[in-house]
Amino acid sequence: MRTNYAPVLLMALALPGTLFSQWVTKPSAQFPQAIRATQPHHPPLEDGARDGGDIVWSEDFANGLAGNNPSGAWTTDGANGNIWRFNTNAPRGAYTPTNQRIQSTTFSNGFAKFASDSANCTWAGNTPTALPTSEFTSWEGSLVSPTIDLSATPYVEIEFQQRSRFCCGDSPFFLEVSTDGGSTWPTAILTNEGLPTNQDPTFTETRRFNITQAISGDPSNVKIRFRHSSDAGTSHYFWQVDDIKIIELNSTDVRMTGSGTNFWDLAAAATYDSLPYTVFPYSQLRPMGLNMTVLNNGSVELTNLTANFKVERGTDVILDQDQNVDALSPGEIRTIFVDPGFTPPAEEGTYDLSTMISADGDLTPDDNSGMGSFKVHPSYYGRDGGTATSIFEDGDGSGSEFVLGNMFHAAYDDMLYAIAVAFNTGSEEGVLIRGQLLDANQSDFPVIENTDEYSIEPGQVNAVGGSNFVIMEFNPPVQLTAGMDYMAAVQCFGNARVSSNGSSPAQTSFIFYDNGTGPTWFYTTQTPMVRMVVGDDINVGLTDVVENAGTSLGQNMPNPTRDQTNIAYSLDDAAKVSFEVRDMSGKLVMAQNLGSMPAGQHRIQLDTRTLGEGVYFYTMTADEVRLSKRMTVIR
Incomplete structure (x- = not known):
């Protein structure tokens, strides 16, 4: 029988100091992501040319909007560009505590911030009050750099420090690049990829992005902007940015930008087969798309590349495979898959993936590795x-x-x-x-x-x-x-x-x-x-699916039961153990105190003859751990 329901869910933004719940996002088209070409506009440097690592442009916002850089003042753009502020104060709002200030290298001389929570409040003196949720606005505002001439160093990456938090749509924080004086912004890069909705990182991030391809149209006429996009449907909380640097790339540098146990692309996928599952049951084990994404973060073509995939379960090596990789042009990004495919064995445990990329003459090998993990379980299928x-x-x-x-x-x-x-x-x-x-x-x-x-x-x-x-x-x-x-x-x-x-x-x-x-x-x-x-x-x-902190509780056998039933449990460490049984109303109908039990496998027998027919929940307490399961009594 099929039944459709009309459920209601009223979610809330997190008040300062409280546990937060998750808002959700209505299905919609994806926001445009970074556009990355595969061929450089400029020829590679000749042998003997000077190597990279030099900071060719920087900004620490010591002078606010006027700029503290070689090129000139910043401007703001968009309907709500005036929300951008420059000072040393933490962002503040009805849902933003004052302890979430960026801890950038030079925060003490000022930083840029877009305090969207603050802008969605009314203020009485220094006290913010949130607007009604129906009046929350997804703001649109950009902080735009002066024109930057990078013609002498067309192979560069941009680095900056940030602290961000967003709710309740997609992330609205984008770095965008123009080479026509700001008339168009064809490259949009999400700056906090991997940060979940409504979670504040407890640290200040340093993000780096290769912009060689993005500026290839005209490196003498570059502008960058930090855009809070209204298209993301996000009204809160804040974005803080500081200590921007544009750095000349080394001549030879391969960088791993991502690594995973599967690869799923919304635009290309026909099914949910390749989602990043975290637990595979024996009955659904199949070839996995182990992968790594690598970037030629240098100024010359990379050759003689080798990709290594290794999978280990504890001390056992399940896979250790090298494969050759075709040459990478400067700025090129490529995703490499394990070949031939890898299917895990039907053996329970945690499988750890490590990936490595190497190339001739790599000057910075410390960014050449990645990792991931998944589990194999007799019956659980999870994400x-x-x-x-x-x-x-x-x-x-x-x-x-x-x-x-x-x-x-x-x-x-x-x-x-x-x-x-x-x-x-x-x-x-x-x-x-x-x-x-x-x-x-x-x-x-x-x-x-x-x-x-x-x-x-x-x-x-x-x-x-x-x-x-x-x-x-x-x-x-x-x-x-x-x-x-x-x-x-x-x-x-x-x-x-x-x-x-x-x-x-x-x-x-x-x-x-x-x-x-x-x-x-x-x-x-x-x-x-x-x-x-x-x-x-x-x-x-x-049978053995309920576990926590090294303590597990098994299903009673037999189930349903009439007279007596046995329950297996295990302890990684010695603990004080007690059992209780409650009926569907929550009333306590049975209790046993087993006292201190040693580590290992144990079994308890329950006499259910005094219980009426129905469904019950039995709970084991082992020190601070409580585990429960359901059993049925029949007559």
Whole structure:
């Protein structure tokens, strides 16, 4: 039976000092990314020409908009360019605490900032008050450099320090380059790639971008601008920029700019097969697109390049492969894939990827490596990082409904036994939840099948760093068809907080809620901890899936039970252990204190003859760790 719901989700920006929830982004076209040519405009330097590393242009904003550089004053542009400010004060607003100031090298003499949160406030003296959310504005404003003549050094990179935070759309922070006096800006580079929505880095970043190709049209007539783009649909929080340098490149320098276990491109992908999955079940193991992205960050053609891919599980080397790479022109970026492909073995564990690129005469080999990791599990299929770092919630605690899920690809026919979801502290006890399998091939994501309804019980939620998953079973299991895409989702009928960890590519993780104009689907770039549980045998997926901090709790056997049932558990370290059983209302119906137990595998027998027919939750407490699972008693 298929049922569609109209859930509501009211999210909130983070007040200073509070745990924040995640806003989401309505599906939309991607914002234009950097345009990178593959051939240089200028010929390579002749042998014997001087090498790079020299700073050929710089700005530290000691003189504010007037500039402290060789070329002249800065200007502002765009409808809201006047939001750009120059001083030593931290950004401030209703949602921005005053301790988030950039710690750049020269912050004490001033820096540039675009305080979008501040601009979305009313002010009474020094006190900011947020405007109503319906009045939040996604600002448009640029900080534009004077004209810079780089004709004597056309092979350069730009470096700057920044601190940024954004909410609640895509990142709006772009470095753009013009070679026609600012008439056009064909190159747009996202400056904080990899930073999730609504998260402030606790450090000041140094970002570097090769602009050799970007200035090749006319290196004597270069302008750069730092643009806060209204197209991103983002109203908050801030962008702080300082200590800009344009640096001449070394003649010979290969740089690794990215490394991954899979490579997925929204514009080119026909399925969700190559998403960056973090956990593969045995039944879905397949060739992986291990890759590295490399840049010729020098001024001469690079030759004799070798790419190395290595995969290790603990001390075991699973793959160690060298492959030759064709020559790279100056400024050229290329993604290299492992060849032949790599399929992990069906052996449980964490697999660590290390990548390396080398070239003849490389003058800076310290930026030639990358890394990644993934896990293989008997039954879990996941995309999250495994431990709770952030949350999705209904926001105002009013009992609103929402649906939240991730896209998955079934490479082979399989059986889906359950949806696994991690919940955070702050979830209301007794809130009804259920797992859903949704059709990813239709725009409204209709329901294929629902699990039974469950409720959030004590001991099932996670603090930050926790990894306790609630298992919601399909009865009967659902057939997955090879080659098809699906969404694994959780439907929450009240005040629930779903854990998240990781960044999702656009249009691959979704949420259904009412943003004030009616319920609809939105995508989010934060990865909810919602997984599939698949495999050939239901016991493989559901026996030992609850674990945290080296402590694991098994499924009771038999389940359902009439008289007695056995529960296995394990401890990495000695701990004080107790068990309790609660009914669906949360009432305590059974408790046992086992005292101090040594590290190792253990088993407890529960006498269920005094329990009435129904569903119960049993919880084990081992020192500070609490783990729970569901059992059924029949008569």
